[in-house]
Amino acid sequence: MKGRTVAFLVTAVLAVSTLLFGIFRKEIAEVLINGALL
Amino acid sequence: MRYLKRRIFQGLGAVLPNAWLPGFLSASLYQGPMKSVCTPLLNCYACPSALLSCPIGTLQHFAAGGNVSWYAVGTLSVVGASVGRMTCGTLCPFGALQDLLYKFRGWKASLPHWTRYLRYAVLAGLVFVIPYLTHENWFSKLCPVGTLMGGLPWVTMNAGIRSMVRSLFWVKIAIVLFFVTTSTMVKRPFCRAICPLGAIFSLFNKSSFLQLAWDPDTCTRCGKCQMICPVDIRPDRNPTDPDCLRCLDCTLCPSLKLTTVFQRQPFDTRKATLTCGENGLMMPRSH
Numbered sequence: 292m293k294g295r296t297v298a299f300l301v302t303a304v305l306a307v308s309t310l311l312f313g314i315f316r317k318e319i320a321e322v323l324i325n326g327a328l329l
Numbered sequence: 330m331r332y333l334k335r336r337i338f339q340g341l342g343a344v345l346p347n348a349w350l351p352g353f354l355s356a357s358l359y360q361g362p363m364k365s366v367c368t369p370l371l372n373c374y375a376c377p378s379a380l381l382s383c384p385i386g387t388l389q390h391f392a393a394g395g396n397v398s399w400y401a402v403g404t405l406s407v408v409g410a411s412v413g414r415m416t417c418g419t420l421c422p423f424g425a426l427q428d429l430l431y432k433f434r435g436w437k438a439s440l441p442h443w444t445r446y447l448r449y450a451v452l453a454g455l456v457f458v459i460p461y462l463t464h465e466n467w468f469s470k471l472c473p474v475g476t477l478m479g480g481l482p483w484v485t486m487n488a489g490i491r492s493m494v495r496s497l498f499w500v501k502i503a504i505v506l507f508f509v510t511t512s513t514m515v516k517r518p519f520c521r522a523i524c525p526l527g528a529i530f531s532l533f534n535k536s537s538f539l540q541l542a543w544d545p546d547t548c549t550r551c552g553k554c555q556m557i558c559p560v561d562i563r564p565d566r567n568p569t570d571p572d573c574l575r576c577l578d579c580t581l582c583p584s585l586k587l588t589t590v591f592q593r594q595p596f597d598t599r600k601a602t603l604t605c606g607e608n609g610l611m612m613p614r615s616h
Binding site: 303305309311323 | 358359360361362364365367374379381382383386387390391398399400401402403404406407409410411533535536537538540590591
């Protein structure tokens, strides 16, 4: 179970970092345009 | 009661991301700020009432342009790291439709084990590689959810779009009919064999915050958990199975329960000791 806890913490940090990187690259605007003007 | 709760959540999963009802009246897409949010469901953003964006459509759009959508990958990773595949089991409207279709009486079959790997091929091929090579969103073109929520409403409402219907539309209808028919015989065939979103979330089942825990001391291996499981797996053999939708139907059994990754002993060991039989064998608690 300890290994799984470490795996979760690593996954969570990577997931949040990836999301923040996407936001930092201003991808939200492109997602909005793609979704709204299909 | 537990089933009813899940059906209510599945209903909310169908209604809330598609709550822009003026879209049906004005035959236009919602273009507000909510469209910048990727829903953790396979929910077509071409649906006239769609409020949120489809994460798989977003991934394909970026792949077709030679990029990776870190925003969509990050959104799905955060959801996956939190709850694993739980959104598939408790919120996905297409999953709910397949659950209901399986309730039809008639001939039933099980899906071959190897088909579970197809969804990873669909994810790699139709969501990343082929869109990158052809600059077209090929999964969206064939997606049965897109046909039901986007294609059919638009063709029904708009004469201009109706006149543009070509052979691809009939291929999409055939795909929908195939999955509707097979769902009456096989438990959730699309989720288990094809869904690329399920493929992404299933990668997180082993390391997500929420976990399914199994108590070997009280389990009688009766196999009833497989009978009620919507994806036909044995949670007692592998509680972190990548196929597990975390629908929690199997937690009706006291040997299975929802826990967190930080919980060291999810089951009360004192209770298990109290059920110890006279000859020293562990006896199951009353189910």
